[in-house]
Amino acid sequence: MKAWHFSENAYPYLPPADQYDSIRVSLPNRIYDPEKGAALYDRFLDEWLIAEDEGMEIMLNEHHQTATCVDPAAPLVLAALARLSKKARLLILGNPIANRRQPVRVAEEMAMVDVLSRGRLEAGFVRGVPYEVLPANSNPVRMNEREWEALDLIVKAWTTHDGPFSHEGRFFHYRAVNIWPRCYQQPHPPIWISTTSPSGAAHVGARGFVQATFLTGFDGTRAIYDAYRRGWREAGRGEDVPAHRLAYAAMVYTAPNEADARAGAEKLLWYITSNKVPPHFANPPGYVPVQGNVAMLRGAEHPLSAFRKSASVEGAIEAGIMFAGTPDQVHRQMKKLYDHVGGFGHLLIMGQARVPGARRDGAGHPDVRQGAVPEAQGRIPRYDDHRAGLGPSAKRGRAVRAACREGEQRRVINPLPPRYAR
Amino acid sequence: MPRSVIAIAGVELELFEQGEGPPILFLHNGGGFFPEQPFVSLLSARHRLIAPSHPGFGRSSLPDWIDSADDIAYVHLELMDRLGLAQADIVGCSIGGWIAAELATKSPERVRRLVLVGPEGVKIGPPDKLDIPDIYAMPGDELERISYHDPDIMQIDPSRLTDEELAIIVRNRETTALLVWEPYMHNPKLRHRLHRVTAPTLFLRGESDGLVSDAYLAGYARLLPNARVTTIKAAGHAPHVEQPDVFVRTVLAFLETGAVS
Numbered sequence: 001m002k003a004w005h006f007s008e009n010a011y012p013y014l015p016p017a018d019q020y021d022s023i024r025v026s027l028p029n030r031i032y033d034p035e036k037g038a039a040l041y042d043r044f045l046d047e048w049l050i051a052e053d054e055g056m057e058i059m060l061n062e063h064h065q066t067a068t069c070v071d072p073a074a075p076l077v078l079a080a081l082a083r084l085s086k087k088a089r090l091l092i093l094g095n096p097i098a099n100r101r102q103p104v105r106v107a108e109e110m111a112m113v114d115v116l117s118r119g120r121l122e123a124g125f126v127r128g129v130p131y132e133v134l135p136a137n138s139n140p141v142r143m144n145e146r147e148w149e150a151l152d153l154i155v156k157a158w159t160t161h162d163g164p165f166s167h168e169g170r171f172f173h174y175r176a177v178n179i180w181p182r183c184y185q186q187p188h189p190p191i192w193i194s195t196t197s198p199s200g201a202a203h204v205g206a207r208g209f210v211q212a213t214f215l216t217g218f219d220g221t222r223a224i225y226d227a228y229r230r231g232w233r234e235a236g237r238g239e240d241v242p243a244h245r246l247a248y249a250a251m252v253y254t255a256p257n258e259a260d261a262r263a264g265a266e267k268l269l270w271y272i273t274s275n276k277v278p279p280h281f282a283n284p285p286g287y288v289p290v291q292g293n294v295a296m297l298r299g300a301e302h303p304l305s306a307f308r309k310s311a312s313v314e315g316a317i318e319a320g321i322m323f324a325g326t327p328d329q330v331h332r333q334m335k336k337l338y339d340h341v342g343g344f345g346h347l348l349i350m351g352q353a354r355v356p357g358a359r360r361d362g363a364g365h366p367d368v369r370q371g372a373v374p375e376a377q378g379r380i381p382r383y384d385d386h387r388a389g390l391g392p393s394a395k396r397g398r399a400v401r402a403a404c405r406e407g408e409q410r411r412v413i414n415p416l417p418p419r420y421a422r
Numbered sequence: 423m424p425r426s427v428i429a430i431a432g433v434e435l436e437l438f439e440q441g442e443g444p445p446i447l448f449l450h451n452g453g454g455f456f457p458e459q460p461f462v463s464l465l466s467a468r469h470r471l472i473a474p475s476h477p478g479f480g481r482s483s484l485p486d487w488i489d490s491a492d493d494i495a496y497v498h499l500e501l502m503d504r505l506g507l508a509q510a511d512i513v514g515c516s517i518g519g520w521i522a523a524e525l526a527t528k529s530p531e532r533v534r535r536l537v538l539v540g541p542e543g544v545k546i547g548p549p550d551k552l553d554i555p556d557i558y559a560m561p562g563d564e565l566e567r568i569s570y571h572d573p574d575i576m577q578i579d580p581s582r583l584t585d586e587e588l589a590i591i592v593r594n595r596e597t598t599a600l601l602v603w604e605p606y607m608h609n610p611k612l613r614h615r616l617h618r619v620t621a622p623t624l625f626l627r628g629e630s631d632g633l634v635s636d637a638y639l640a641g642y643a644r645l646l647p648n649a650r651v652t653t654i655k656a657a658g659h660a661p662h663v664e665q666p667d668v669f670v671r672t673v674l675a676f677l678e679t680g681a682v683s
Contacts, residue, residue, distance in 0.1 A: 026559070134559060141600040142489075170486065280561055285592075285599040293592040297580040 004059040004091060004348045005051030006249065008069035009044050009077070010274075011037060023276045024066040024131045037070060041077075047351075048081060052088040059091040059348055061126075064135040068274060075109040082117035090117055093192050093212055093348075094124030098143040099136035103150035104177050107157035111183045119184040124192035124212070125151055130287040131277055141286030144200065146171045151191075153177075158188040192247070196220070198227035199289070205231030205241070212247035212348060215272075215304060217320040221248060222341045229342070244345030248337070251322040252349045254330045265313040265324035271350055272304065272311050423457035430500045432485035436475040437501070441466030445510040446677070448473040449498065449518030451540075451660060452598035454480050454590060461666035465513075465673065472510070474501055476521065478597030480590055491517060491543065491601055492609055495524035502532060511677045512621075515539040515662060516634075517601060520609075526623075527615035535677050536623040538642075539669075540634040540659050542607040544616070546641035553638050554607040558599070568632025570658040616645040623649035624676045628657030628664065650682050 013036055014020075020027055048058045058081060062074035071077055074092050081090055090113065095106050114121040127147045133140045149169050156165065157179050164176035183189060192210040195201055204211045205228035213224045229241045251268040255261035282305075283296070307315060316322035320340070323333040338344065423440045438457050446469045448455070455473050456462075465471055476494050478484030488494065498521065502510060511534050514522030519541025526533045547553045557565055566573040580588055623646050625639045636653075643649040654672065657664040675681045 137604050139600060139603040141596055141603070278561060280558065280565075284558055285595040290589050290592045290596065294585055294588045297588050297592070 001344075002057055002089070002244070002346045003055075004057045004089075004247075004346060005048060006059040006061070006348050006350050007044050007047060008061060008063070009040065009071040011040065011067040011070045014067055017274070017276050020276070022278055022281055023068055023274060024063075025134055025277075025281050027065075027067055031067070032070070040070070045077075045080060045084060048088075049084060052085050056349075057089040057091065058085060059093060061093055061124075062096060063129070064132050066131070075113060078113045078121075079116060082113050082120070085117075085120075088120065089122050090120045091122040091192065092124050093122075093194055094126040096128030096132065096136075097125050097150040097154070098147040099128040099132060099138040100150065103153045103172055104157050104174055104179065106150070107154040108179050110154070110189065111158060111179055111181050114184040114189050115181045117184070119189075121183075121185070121189040122192055122210075123189040124194065124210075125154075126194045130284055131281045133284050133287070134281065139286070140284040142171075143287065148203075155188060155191070158183050195224060198223045201225070201227035202231030202234075204228060205233075205237075205245075206235035208232065208235070208237055208245070210245050210247060210346070212249065212346070214249040214348075215251075215321040215350075216248075217303065218337060218340045220303065221320070221337070225341050225344070242345065243343045246344035247346035247348055248341070248344045249348035249350055250320070250337075251316065251324070252330065252347070252351070253322075253324040254327050256326065258326055258329075261325045261329070262313060265316075265322060268322060268324070268350070269311050269313065269316065272308050272316070275308065423462065425457075427481075428501065428504060430497050430504065432483075432487065433477045433497055434481075434483040435477065435497065435501065436481040438473040438475075439471065441469050441471050443469040444677075445470045445472055445505075445507055447498065447502065447507070447510045447512045447522075449512065449514035449522050450476065450479070451516035451518050452594060452602075453660070454594040459663060459666070461662040461670055464666055464670040469511075469674075469677075472501075472505065472507075474498060476518070476597070478600065479594050484597060484600075489600055490609065491520045492524050492611075494521050494601075495528060498525055499529055499532065508532070509534045511535045511537070513537040513539065513673060514541060516659060517542060517598060519543070520607075520612075523616065523619070524609070524612060526619040526621060527612065530618050530620040533619070533621040535680075536619065536621040537626060537673050537676060538623065539626045539661060540628060540631055540639075541625070541642065542602070542634065543609060544613040544642055544645065545605070545608045545610060546638050552606060553635075554633055556606070557633070558603075568658070570660065571628065571630035571656050571664050576663070613645050617647060619646050619648075621648070622676075622680060624673075624682060625649060625651040626661060626669070626672065627651065627653045628659060628661040629653045629655050630658045633659045652682050 011032060013033065014031060052058060060071060060074055060077055061069065062071055063069035064072045078090060078092050097103060097106060100106050110121060110123045125147070127143050128136065128138065130140065149171050153167050153169070153172055157177050161182060164178040167174045167177060190210060192212055193204045194212045194214065195204065196214060196216055201211055201224045211224065211228045213221055216224060225246055228246065232241045233239060251271060253261055253264040253268050255264055307319060313322065313324055317324060317333055320337045323330045325333070423438050426437050428435050428437055438455065440462065446465065448465070448471055450473065455475055462471065475482040477488045477497060509532055512522045512525065516539065519538035520543030522536060522538060523541060523543050526536055542554055545553060555568065566576065570576045625643050627634060627636065627639050639651050643651050652672065654661040654665050654668050662669045672683055675683060
């Protein structure tokens with residue numbers, strides 16, 4: 001299994017949540033201090049590189065008009081990482097292509113990063129979260145249709161090498177598409193698609209792309225993976241669905257003892273509890289299918305929204321959206337989910353929330369230095385041992401795990417540069 | 423109220439008809455058409471009331487090609503052809519008014535008199551200020567507050583509605599978003615076409631309407647050769663619902679005599 005360090009570049013220096021209506025869309029940017037923001041970019045970039053040193057892969061995403069993710073142009077950060085990193089795979093998950101007006105520009109950006117990184121790009125695409133149809137002024141109706149037309153056009157732009165082609169589609173129009181550079185990987189970088197519901201997963205499976213899902217827990221994830229496998233098989237791709245076509249994003253925190261793990265896990269909950277967004281931003285008309293909205297009018301609630309009201313480490317672990325504890329505990333939690341959903345090949349470790357959490361409650365940077373990233377890495381290969389044999393990263397992971405057990409993490413974990421120390 | 427379905431340009435168009443007399447084509451607002459609302463029987467007492475559900479509203483289908491008020495105006499023009507209406511009075515509310523205005527610019531001769539009730543559709547003010555408050559950037563209770571004179575009596579209770587009725591409400595909201603999202607609540611071309619409208623036109627505004635302002639309607643009316651504006655008290659953006667008696671009296675006086683109260 002591959003482990004990915006996922007950071008959202010959150011901006012943690014916020015007023016108390018009761019002083020604003022929404023952390024997204026409408027939070028005034030006068031709150032944002034560019035000096036602090038520059039230091040945060042340095043820090044998050046360095047954390048990705050630490051993760052790379054620990055044998056992890058790198059994942060980033062894109063959001064707009066929000067303090068939760070100050071990465072509104074993810075390809076820019078990706079370009080920086082392409083030069084700063086040396087070996088890690090670089091996953092952007094993803095480009096919000098239902099909201100991007102120029103799919104060919106997206107194809108160019110991704111091809112450029114692929115060349116810059118000498119073929120380390122994993123190109124992810126998303127529809128775009130509901131809160132961002134306003135920042136993008138993007139119609140929330142027919143987003144799926146736009147996403148798929150854009151994706152097909154991007155793939156065609158990547159794979160056409162004999163001069164311009166035209167595209168006169170339903171949503172996008174081009175007369176001469178002929179991108180430079182072409183991709184480094186041939187025929188094109190691996191494609192990832194994210195979803196939090198089964199409805200689109202069958203289609204993703206039919207196309208054979210990597211299916212990622214975020215915080216969907218035991219049954220939600222199984223439903224998505226089952227739909228993916230069904231789509232894969234019905235498209236004639238064979239009975240065996242490779243585990244590396246499936247990815248799961250969870251909050252992960254391991255520590256040598258339960259008390260430290262608990263303290264770290266509490267900070268991770270920031271990812272859930274900070275997402276204060278009013279319904280009119282979270283559910284624009286057309287984003288959720290009609291029947292889903294009918295259910296909501298009858299009182300149904302999104303599982304994550306319901307969880308947010310009484311977020312707890314225990315509840316998160318029970319729901320399968322967090323793995324937290326000692327290495328053995330984390331291993332057991334992961335195995336339980338892994339077996340329940342039928343396996344997956346990528347663990348996307350949501351590490352970003354713990355950083356602002358650390359800052360907000362004053363615990364400070366030591367948490368970052370010994371945080372979830374390398375410790376979790378120590379666990380993943382061990383789990384992989386059972387499934388796929390030992391690879392180089394597994395050996396390294398065992399060393400980290402051993403160090404964890406001996407309470408000697410700092411011997412194997414790169415300290416952050418001195419400028420981050422308080 | 424008799425309901426039928428008529429196929430036009432890929433749309434299965436739901437159509438309500440009631441009453442006899444000179445025809446009135448009623449074009450509903452983003453909330454949809456509900457024949458049980460009191461204004462319907464009042465308006466059809468001595469007129470033939472023809473009320474289609476716009477594509478994507480009510481039980482009308484929504485083909486892929488439709489995404490604007492302009493598109494829907496063509497569907498309703500075709501509906502007039504099918505019904506053999508060489509000319510009709512048209513009453514349109516909110517986005518129904520926008521659709522009516524689009525229709526009247528395309529075939530002015532088909533419209534005898536035109537009533538636009540709190541219509542959107544044009545851009546009047548400066549670029550850095552929305553003419554119509556952003557209904558997608560405000561809490562639901564705030565939207566109700568600015569939409570109605572008395573929001574309390576306009577509440578819906580989902581527990582009293584069937585799944586199909588709720589689905590229609592949800593779908594009406596969805597199609598409204600499709601039509602008005604961008605450019606927000608207007609067609610930049612429309613203001614340059616409104617000079618073609620020949621029908622005497624009445625703009626109606628609920629006095630408590632927080633969506634469509636006095637200044638907006640005054641500016642809108644100036645774009646038509648022969649238009650006046652009047653207001654209805656104790657009503658918001660849907661005066662036909664909040665003040666059905668006054669609404670129908672005002673509309674019929676204008677349609678039948680050209681008088682404006």
